[in-house]
Amino acid sequence: MTAVAPARARVTTTRPLPLWRRLDWLLIGSVAGLCAIGCLLVWSATVNQTELTGGDDTAYLAKQATNVVVGAALAALVAATDHRALRIWAPAIYLTSIAGLLLIFVPGIGTTINGSRSWLTIGGLTMQPAEFAKLGILIGMALVLAERAEGRLRTRSTGSDLVPALLIAALPALLILAQPDLGTLIVLTAIVFGIVALAGAGKRWLIGLLAVGAAAVAAAIAVGLLADYQLDRFRAFTDPSLDPKGAGYNTIQSRVAVGNGGLFGQGLFDGSQTQAGFVPEQHTDFVYTVAGEELGLVGAGLIIVLFTIVVWRALRIARRAGDLFARLVAVGVACWFGFQAFQNIGMCLGIMPVTGVPLPFVSYGGTSMFASLMAVGLLINVHLRTDHRHGLGVIVRSHLARSRR
Numbered sequence: 001m002t003a004v005a006p007a008r009a010r011v012t013t014t015r016p017l018p019l020w021r022r023l024d025w026l027l028i029g030s031v032a033g034l035c036a037i038g039c040l041l042v043w044s045a046t047v048n049q050t051e052l053t054g055g056d057d058t059a060y061l062a063k064q065a066t067n068v069v070v071g072a073a074l075a076a077l078v079a080a081t082d083h084r085a086l087r088i089w090a091p092a093i094y095l096t097s098i099a100g101l102l103l104i105f106v107p108g109i110g111t112t113i114n115g116s117r118s119w120l121t122i123g124g125l126t127m128q129p130a131e132f133a134k135l136g137i138l139i140g141m142a143l144v145l146a147e148r149a150e151g152r153l154r155t156r157s158t159g160s161d162l163v164p165a166l167l168i169a170a171l172p173a174l175l176i177l178a179q180p181d182l183g184t185l186i187v188l189t190a191i192v193f194g195i196v197a198l199a200g201a202g203k204r205w206l207i208g209l210l211a212v213g214a215a216a217v218a219a220a221i222a223v224g225l226l227a228d229y230q231l232d233r234f235r236a237f238t239d240p241s242l243d244p245k246g247a248g249y250n251t252i253q254s255r256v257a258v259g260n261g262g263l264f265g266q267g268l269f270d271g272s273q274t275q276a277g278f279v280p281e282q283h284t285d286f287v288y289t290v291a292g293e294e295l296g297l298v299g300a301g302l303i304i305v306l307f308t309i310v311v312w313r314a315l316r317i318a319r320r321a322g323d324l325f326a327r328l329v330a331v332g333v334a335c336w337f338g339f340q341a342f343q344n345i346g347m348c349l350g351i352m353p354v355t356g357v358p359l360p361f362v363s364y365g366g367t368s369m370f371a372s373l374m375a376v377g378l379l380i381n382v383h384l385r386t387d388h389r390h391g392l393g394v395i396v397r398s399h400l401a402r403s404r405r
Helices: 025-046 059-080 083-103 129-151 159-177 182-198 203-222 228-238 249-261 272-276 287-320 324-349 366-386 391-404
Strands: 110-113 116-122 125-127
Touching: 025 059, 025 272, 025 287, 025 366, 059 366, 083 129, 083 159, 083 324, 116 129, 129 159, 129 182, 129 324, 129 366, 159 182, 159 203, 182 203, 182 324, 249 272, 249 287, 249 324, 272 287, 287 324, 287 366, 324 366
Parallel strands: none
Antiparallel strands: 110 116, 116 125
């Protein structure tokens, strides 16, 4: 008889997929598309503005492209940072953002631009610390809520957890209100509201948060903290014809520019309102009007579609996140991009008051670009370490299954 060797037990090992296969390419592609469109729109908005470019037609194109490259490098650095390290560095990130906001009020360092003392000037470079404060607030709140909930073996936060998290948001919010930068404060409110809602706050907490925000704005108006031009913007929002050459001018001209575009637009570098410089701040706050006039409904609509994809992917990453900290961070970023894009596009279309917030990835500006792309890096970080269909997630599930046996 012939001896039959026993069959060997088949050992299967799951190898992590290559990095390029684990990246969220739909998110990355949408952000890259917005950055590319932004470079073109900034170029078109400044090509004939010799007082800005000094005669160099491509000056702002080169600057914006540089901002994108530096921001992408920062995003890659954030994405590559170990997930646990983000929690360790969260207090330092938050305190650094607070320090930046405090430096604004130091004579010789803080700079007032367009009526708001929101900028730092160091070594000839200008930056807006409030943009980085968005990162500090969402990471700080996520850490506090996650640590307290996980320490009590809960997946959701209670009222006692929400108070310290809201205090973390309160200090930078007060500093931003003191500048005053109402637009950024409104965006921060949206971020805080989204994080608190996902953390498990009840309806009373959410309604109370909105009431406190409204009361803060009312108090700022009552004590004269808001500048006259900011109040005029709100009045002009209800009726731009009240001051067509003053506070209502931006709203009227932006509507005209967008209306000129029609379906396919007048063509890049050929917009009548854009090239004549009728819309103020068209390469920064009102860059969307360039898209409306020169690229038409198709081009302007594409920007909205790309932002919709970015917010959708951020929410999807939040839903699949393996821990509360990562989930809260992803939701905070989704609220940030979603509300700020709505606010900026809305003020260009006349359906939101003019508050001076940039359009993420599209408006000209280094600080906004850096902070926005670093937030994208946070999303990629969470995705790479909690997407259970790939690599690390498979290994973690296998380890947990073995430990139960």
